[in-house]
Structures are given as C-alpha cells and as structure tokens.
Amino acid sequence: MSAQLYQPFESFNFSNNKCFLTGEKLQSTEEKIQVFPAWLMNRYNLHDQPFKLLDESMATYKDLKIPCAAHVNEQYLEPLEAEVAQAFDAGFEGMKAISELKLFQWAGKLLYGIIFNEIQVAIRQSHSQGDEFNISQSIIHKFSNLHMMLQSLNKPLVFEEFKPFSLFLFKVNNPENEFAYRDEINTLTFSIRLKDFGLIISLQDNGANRNYHRQLLEKIEGQTLHPIQFEEFCGRIFYSAYLFNRLPEYNILPVGNQIYIEAMSLKGMSAKPLFDDWLGKTYGQVLENFWKRWGFLLFEIIKNPEHPMTFLLDDEGEFIPAEKIDLGL
Template identity: 70%
Template sequence: MAAPIYSPFDTFNFSNRNCFLTGATLNSEEERINIFPQWLMTRYKLEDKPFKMLDESMATYKDLKLPCSAAINEAYLEPLEKEIADAFGKGYEAVKQLDTLKLFQWAGRLLYGIIFTEIQSGIKLQRSHGEDFNISQSIIHKFSNLHLMLQSINQNIIFEDFTPYSLFLFKVDNAEEEFGYRDEINTLTFALRINDFGLIICFQDNGANKSYHREILTKVEGQTLHPIQFEEISARVFYSAYLFNRLPEYTVMPVNDEIYIEAMPLRGMTGKPLFDFWQNKTYGQVLESFWKNWGFLLLEIIKDPENPMTFLLDEHGGFKPAASIEFSR
C-alpha cells in the first residue's frame, strides 16, 4: 500500500514540529533544511544577502528554512540535491540531460519552501492582531495541488498521460558569478539564471504555457541567449502565467503501492480561451521589471504600442543573435 497523501492545507498545519512533506512529527524544531540549498548559497555567496518577503519584511537567504524529517531528507532530498547540484555545476548540457520531473521536484520544493514561510509569517501576523488567517480558496487550491505533486519525491506517484508543468530551459551567456532568481507564488512561476543556462517553470498549468509560447520557442530553439533575451522570455512566461485562467483539477487514485494522478480537461465545459487577452501595456510593465538591470523604462518599451521593444526578434521576425546585442550585461 502507498503511504497516505499528506494534505497540510486541510488542517492548515504549518508548524515547525511536522515534516513539510509527510506531516510526520519531528524530534525537534531544529530538524530543518535550508530552502535555498547550501551548495547554491555558497557558490553565489547568498547566505547573508537580503531576501524580501511578501509583507515587505527582510530575511537573509540562510534564515529561510523548512521543517523536514531527517529520514526523508537523507533518503530522498539529499540524493535529489546532489544530482541537481552536479548538473548545475557542469552547466547547460548536463542540465538538459536531467529528467524534467527532477527539475520540477527540486524547484518546486524550493518554491514551496517560500510559500510555507510566507504562510507561517501570515499566520503569526494575523494572530498578533487577534484575527484568523485568510487566504483565497483558489490560492489554497493551487498550493495544495503543488504539495500533492511534490510528494512524487518520496512516493510512487504516476502522472497519467499528462505533464503538470511547463518547463523552459535555455543556454544563456551569463556572467560567471551572476545569480538571477525570481518567483511569483500566486501563479506558481519560477525562474533561475546561473552558470550558462536559464530555467523557467510554470508549476501547475498542465503544459499550457509551453503551448502558448510555441511560436517564439521554435525561433529560439538551439540558440544561446543574451541575458536580456532570457529575461524577455521570462517576462513573457510570467505574464502568460498571470493570464492563464484555469484552476486545474485532478483525480487521485491509489492502486497498491502506486498513486495515479489524472488531469481533468482544462477546457472543461466552456469555450472560453485558456488565457485572458494579452495587453501590451501590462506586458510592458512586466518587461520593465525584468529589464531593470538594463534601465529600460515603460515609455521606451511601448513607444510603439502594437510592437513592444524586443531583443529576441529582428525587424523581420527572426531570431536576433545574442552576439549582435552590444550593450554590456
């Protein structure tokens, strides 16, 4: 028999006394793991750098921890971490060889750690005001499904004829010590740019965002990107994840020692498109944020409202080689 599925959102149990993945009672509140793995913090000197929380408070990367059973960490998380660290250290070609499910699990565990910390912080803040913690049912639905799928780390979970995520991997001409990280927990979207690659994941769209961007993906396939080009693709994906208007539903069926997850059709009973209407002004605002390092302002980006500024495509709509982009990183 498969172990029971753990559902922390059923009871809103976000205590440091229980393992985040299984709910098992821990021996001590010191039984915790880093949300950002130690090898990553050491490599990019992140330990004491500030990390901004949703409530505008600041933590350091090394402060961010997740309650985790030592047995689960040793049996499942450490082997996954080692495989990811080895590949990330070697670069794009090694990362490309990884099972995408393992990338999903690794990045999803990291993102869920941030979600867990944000929820803990929110609960403490509301209680200090004598109020109950409130969070929208749609957000609970998303977070709960992410946690369900993360249990593929320690359980024999089979995604039946579907992939729960969109994953984008690119070779990028990054500066050697550059660390680029971004997430959006409301849409469950993640981006990481290090070494010679960039990775973007939409965690719960059943592959819809990858289909949505197939035209641009075809044009950039096999190309090495300038960092500003990767950030442009990231902006497109983060914006489309915001426009994605479905809450995926799943059927969970335990069979002996396996757990089958089947996705319900995204289109459901409605003919409404999966994505809301793309508005260039809003996209321009997103792009301005992603291009902050290069100083482009919204007025420049949408000077031509029908054709926002792009470094991905040339005037003929073809891929613009990274080598032709002349300003510094």
C-alpha cells in the same frame, strides 16, 4: 495497504513540529532544512543576502528553513540536491541531461519552502493583530496541488500521460558568477539564471504556457541567448502565467501500491480561452521590471503598444543572434 497522500491544507498545520513533506511528528522544532540548499548558497555567497517576503519584511536566504524529518531529508531530498548540484556544476549540458521531473521536484520544493515561510509569517501577523488568518480558496487549491505533486519524491506517484509543468531551458551568455533568481508564488512561476544557462518553470499549468508560446519557441529554442533575451522570454512566461485563468483539477487513482494522477481537461465546461487578453502596456510594465539592470523605461518599451520593444525577433520575425545585440552599455 495503499499509499496515502499527506494533505497539509486540510488541517492547515504549518507549525515547525511536523515534517513539511510527510506530516510526521518531528523529534524537535529544530529539525529543519534550508529552503535554498547550502551548495547553492555557498557557490553564490547568498547566506546573508536579503530576501524580501510578501509583507515587504526582509529575511536572508539562510533564514528560510522548513521542518523536515531527518530520514526524509537523507533518503529523498539530499540525493536530489546532489544530482541537481552536479547538473548545475556541469552547466547547460548537465541541465539538459537531468530529467525534467527532477528539476520540477527541485524547483517545487524550493518554491513550496518559500510558500511555507510566507504562510507562517502571515499566520503570526494575523494572530498578533487578533485577526483570523485568511487565504483565498484558489491559492489554497494551487498550493495544495503543488504539495501533492512534490510527494512524487517519497511516494509512488505516477503522472498519467501529462506533465504538470511547463519547463524552458536555454543556453545563455551570462557574465561570470552572476546569480539571477525570481519567483512569483501566486502563479507558481520560477526562474534561475547562472553559469551558461537559464531555467524557467511554470509549476502548475499542465504545459499550457509551453503551448501558448509555441510559435516563438520554434524560433528561439536551441539558440544561445543574450541575458536580455532570456529575461525578455522570462517576462513573457511570468506574464502569461498571470493571464492563465484555469485552476487545474486532477483525479487521484490509487492502484495497488501506486497512486496515479490524471489531469482533467483544462477546457472543462468553459468556452473561454485558457488565457486572458494580452495587454501591451501591462506586458511592458513586466518587461521594465525584468530589464531593470539595463535601464529601459516603460515609455521606451511601449513606444508602440501593439509591438513592444523586443530583442528576441527582428522586424521580419526572425531570431536575433545573441552576438548581434549591442546595448551600448
């Protein structure tokens, strides 16, 4: 029998009695795993740190859990966590050595876990107010595709000559024990900065963001970044992910006991560019948020709206070495 994909967004069942990955019925609603893995929470004392949800309510990192069959966790997720934990421990070199697909699966599971919690909260709120729960079709499309690709963890899924993501990994001169995490679930963008590296993944763009920033990447990839440089590049990716105006479509082709995923052209039938226009002022607002710890304000950042402040490139367009950055703080 050919492998079948679980599609939770068809029945919209986000209860705690079904495994998030396979849809199988659980023995108990207590059969759950942490969204943020225990090894990560232990290393950075995250358990009781606040985590803000989209409705502005506060949870803690340890509150975020998803229903998962024990055998699924043991067979597929725990080995992945162990491998990623080992890569994190080894820092930049360890991260470089692990496969991009595994980092995508790991970040995707984490982000999908947050999405699962957000949907549960939103459904509860809607019902408590006597309203029908509504979510846009485009968001369902993105979340559904991410979940489909997460099943590469437990199903014989083959990505046919494409990567569903853009992944950026940099060596970064981070302060000791710093933990910096961000996500944007509407655009499925994720970043984490710790030890001596920074990782950014745009989870559902078929590599479009990597191509969009290729000229800048040619100058900075392989360089060691100052944290403010990494956060600047991070701001660029989060903003361009927002400007990305396509919903990737895929053909699903079961062949024997494998399932081939084929990406359809992002251009499709539209002559419109893949990204909306880049606006200096809007980008400046993103940057102000990413640079919050250094105290730069919007009016400083966009003093020249055509050329917002940058720590990545000098006036000649060349990379600024991290050691030359003096923030005077």
